[in-house]
Amino acid sequence: MSAVVDVARKAPQAGVRVHANAGARVALLGTGTVGRAVLARLASWSGTALGGRLHLVHVANSRVAVADTAGVCPAQAGIALGAASVAAAGVPFAATVNVRPLASAPSSLDAVAIALGMSGPRIVIDATASEAVATRHAAWLKQGIHVVTACKLGQGTSLHRWREIRAACAERNARYGDSATVGAGLPLLRSLRELQEGGDRIQSIAGVLSGSLAWLFNHYDGMRPFSALVRQARDAGYTEPDPRDDLSGEDVRRKIVILARAAGVELESQDVEVTSLVPPELAALPKDAIDAALPALDASLRQRFAAAYKNGEKLRFIARFERNAQGEAKARVGLESLPGEHPLAGGAGTDNKVAIWSDRYRTQPLVIQGPGAGAEVTAAGLLDDALRVLR
Ligand SMILES: NC(=O)C1=CN([C@@H]2O[C@H](COP(=O)(O)OP(=O)(O)OC[C@H]3O[C@@H](n4cnc5c(N)ncnc54)[C@H](O)[C@@H]3O)[C@@H](O)[C@H]2O)C=CC1
Numbered sequence: 001m002s003a004v005v006d007v008a009r010k011a012p013q014a015g016v017r018v019h020a021n022a023g024a025r026v027a028l029l030g031t032g033t034v035g036r037a038v039l040a041r042l043a044s045w046s047g048t049a050l051g052g053r054l055h056l057v058h059v060a061n062s063r064v065a066v067a068d069t070a071g072v073c074p075a076q077a078g079i080a081l082g083a084a085s086v087a088a089a090g091v092p093f094a095a096t097v098n099v100r101p102l103a104s105a106p107s108s109l110d111a112v113a114i115a116l117g118m119s120g121p122r123i124v125i126d127a128t129a130s131e132a133v134a135t136r137h138a139a140w141l142k143q144g145i146h147v148v149t150a151c152k153l154g155q156g157t158s159l160h161r162w163r164e165i166r167a168a169c170a171e172r173n174a175r176y177g178d179s180a181t182v183g184a185g186l187p188l189l190r191s192l193r194e195l196q197e198g199g200d201r202i203q204s205i206a207g208v209l210s211g212s213l214a215w216l217f218n219h220y221d222g223m224r225p226f227s228a229l230v231r232q233a234r235d236a237g238y239t240e241p242d243p244r245d246d247l248s249g250e251d252v253r254r255k256i257v258i259l260a261r262a263a264g265v266e267l268e269s270q271d272v273e274v275t276s277l278v279p280p281e282l283a284a285l286p287k288d289a290i291d292a293a294l295p296a297l298d299a300s301l302r303q304r305f306a307a308a309y310k311n312g313e314k315l316r317f318i319a320r321f322e323r324n325a326q327g328e329a330k331a332r333v334g335l336e337s338l339p340g341e342h343p344l345a346g347g348a349g350t351d352n353k354v355a356i357w358s359d360r361y362r363t364q365p366l367v368i369q370g371p372g373a374g375a376e377v378t379a380a381g382l383l384d385d386a387l388r389v390l391r
Pocket residue numbers: 029030031032033034035060061062063107109127128129130132133150151152180181184211237238239240241372373374375378
C-alpha cells in the first residue's frame with residue numbers, strides 16, 4: 001500500500017523526462033513479499049537520479065501481468081507500473097495517478113522478452129520462487145537480457161542448469177545478478193569471486209545461511225512452541241513461500257551449492273548431505289494443510305533444545321563445505337549443537353554468519369555477517385544488482 005501512496009504523491013515529478021538510453025528497461029516477476037518491496041523501493045526513487053536508471057515496463061505475478069505498451073516515457077512507465085502492479089497483486093488501488101492506460105493480461109512468461117523490446121539494456125528481476133521462471137533464465141540471457149534473481153532455483157539446483165546459465169552469460173556478455181540468492185544481498189558471492197580473481201583458492205566455508213532458521217533458533221527458548229515461532233517467521237516474510245523449504249534444509253542446500261559453485265567446485269545438489277527438521281507426517285502434506293500440522297515439529301525440537309541447554313550449548317542450523325588438496329569436496333547441512341562461545345553461535349535476528357577459509361585466510365577465516373532474510377534487504381540486494389548491470 002505504501003508504494004501506492006508514494007506513487008500518488010510523487011506523480012507530478014513524473015513529468016521529468018528521461019531518455020530511454022539513460023537506463024535499462026526492467027521486467028519484474030513476482031509481487032509477493034520481495035516483489036512488493038522492490039516496487040516500494042523503486043517508487044521511493046521516483047524523481048531522483050536512481051529512479052531514472054531503471055524503467056519498469058512489465059510487472060507480473062502468477063496470475064496477471066501489466067505492461068506499458070506505449071513505451072514513450074520510461075520514467076513515467078516506471079511509476080505507473082509500480083502502482084498498477086500493486087493493484088494486480090490484489091491490493092486496492094485508487095486510480096488517482098495520471099498515467100497512460102496500461103495493458104493488463106493473464107501472466108505469460110512469453111510476454112516478458114516482448115515487453116522488454118529488442119535493444120538497449122534490458123533486465124528481468126526474478127522475485128518468484130518459481131521453477132517455470134528459473135528454467136527461462138538461460139534463454140533470456142541468450143537473448144542478451146540480463147537476469148537479476150532472488151530465486152535460488154536457477155543456480156542452486158542441477159549442475160546442468162547452472163552450466164547453461166554460465167554459458168549463456170559468456171555467449172552474450174549478459175550479467176546474472178545473484179547477490180540476493182545467498183545472504184539476501186550480503187557481499188558473500190561477490191567476496192568469494194573477488195578472492196579468486198586475486199589468485200586465492202577457497203578451501204572451506206561454514207556458517208548460518210538461513211535467515212529464518214537463524215531467527216527461529218535465536219528466539220527459541222524451549223518454552224514457547226517452536227511451531228508458533230515458525231508462524232511468526234513466516235508472517236514476518238523470512239521464510240520461503242512454503243516454510244518446509246527452510247525447515248527441511250532444502251533452501252540451505254541450494255545456498256551452499258551456489259556458494260560452492262562460486263568457489264570453483266561444480267558440486268551436485270545430491271552431493272550435499274542434508275538432515276531435515278521436518279517429520280515425515282509434515283513432509284507428506286499438501287501446502288495448504290501444513291499450518292495446522294506445524295506442531296508436529298515441537299516435541300523433537302524441545303528435546304534437542306533441552307539437551308543443548310544442559311550442556312551450555314546453542315542450536316544452530318549450519319552449512320559446511322570443504323575441499324581437500326586433491327580437490328575432493330564434501331558438504332553437509334543440518335542442526336548442530338554448538339558451544340555457547342563458538343563463533344557461529346553468535347549473531348542476532350535473521351543474521352547469517354559465514355566463515356570462509358582460503359589460502360589467504362588459512363588460520364583466521366574471513367567472516368561475513370548480517371541480516372540474511374527480509375523483504376527490504378532482499379529488494380535492496382536485487383536493485384543493487386540491477387544498477388550494477390548498468391555500470
Ligand atoms: N523472503 C525473503 O527474505 C527472501 C526471499 N528470497 C527469495 O525471493 C523469492 C520470492 O520470495 P517471496 O517474495 O517471499 O515469495 P512470495 O510467495 O511472497 O511471492 C512469490 C511471487 O511470485 C509470483 N509468481 C509465481 N510464479 C510466477 C510466474 N510464473 N510469473 C510471475 N510471477 C510468479 C507469485 O504470484 C508471487 O507474487 C523466493 O525465491 C525466495 O527464496 C531471497 C532472499 C530473501
